[in-house]
Amino acid sequence: MKKILILFLFGLWLNTVSAQKASDITGTWWNDEKTSKIEVVEEDGVFSGTIVYLIPEKYENGQPPKDDENPDPALRNRSVVGLQILSSLKYDASEQEWQGGRIYDPKSGKTYDCFGWFKDDPNTLFLKGYVVGIKWLGKSTEWTRTSLN
Template sequence: MKKLVILFLFGLWLNVASAQNAKNITGIWWNDEKTSKIEVIEKDGHYFGTIVYMIPEKYEDGQPPKDDENPDPALRDRSIVGLQILSGLKFNNKDKEWEDGRIYDPKSGKTYDCFGWFEEGNLDKLFLKGYVVGIKWLGKSTEWTRTSLN
């Protein structure tokens, strides 16, 4: 019985540790160019990122830029601020990375499969890689830096 209790407690600890690792991706991030801040949240075990801030220098006539490269003409008039650009990432505890996500690039209007990870011991730099046709090495990486909304 004692072994069963110890095994149960160890399993519970592993579950909590895994959930904490998965949530490391949440927060506010500067994009690689430091022009936009993206808020990453968790919903039902998946992670989503929305542009919540853009530097004023990118505004046109006092308005944030539009999604004018979107392949859908009906969406080209929407604001970049408030746009969800990251979706569906889920944490792979074995590989210690987030996978099976999608990332949208408003500059090109293209959406890519993506995954993300942290380098060893540094939770302030998030690496994301967008790729096409399921070939991870055939893609482009970006580095986001943890920040705050203010």
Template sequence: MKKIIALIFTVCFITVTGFAQSGSDAIVGVWLNKDKDAHVQIFKNKNEYFGKIIWLKNPKKENGQDKLDDKNPEASLRSRQINGLEILKGFKYDADDTVWEDGTIYDPKSGKTYSCKMTLKDKNNLNVRGFIGVSLIGRTDIWTRVK
């Protein structure tokens, strides 16, 4: 009898752990931003989530040169290409609230970095909320999963 109870407990534990893991990694993949001009690949590194631009609708300026991070407040970073730029950093998954939080998002169009949190609206729509200070003062964009 003890073996059966132990087996049932083990199966339940593995099932719950499996669901928790898939939940935390649910944002991993490629997402189309709200302006539909960039794809951002979200990936996991250790226990944190990051995202980088992997595709631009218009990767070149009118003069044919690659778009650069020319709005960056740090002069030494202004020569970086936008394509390949890491714009999401340091997100941690909070299973209680099913939110990825405590990260930052960088906007290469303005050169500004914001605090950020992300929540899945459903499996194909990601709410990305950038804010300064408190989350109440900010903007939410909806990104769409790229299939």
């Protein structure tokens, strides 16, 4: 009986240690191509991500590229550095994923519904953008945790 109790308590502890928290998504992430860093922050339980760094090779005439594919002509002259590309994500503890978000692709100027999750490694964030409410009809990307420097 004592061994069963010890195993049960160990199982509870292990489950607590491995459970992710909503805030695990916050921090700075390399995009899948390692060309930009995105800082994910939380405000009132809602997570958003902004491009905070772009590798110098992507600069044009010493300036970061513009959001020239944006469908709104009035926004095409803004820099992609400082551009919020991830918005409205909320953590669903029962699914252990962030849902209900939107992700903007500055290369195409398109915005998609999205959700995010971790598999085994909290330093690799998986995001999937999709259209018309069909999650399996979309594209996944992997972001890697990094530092701002």
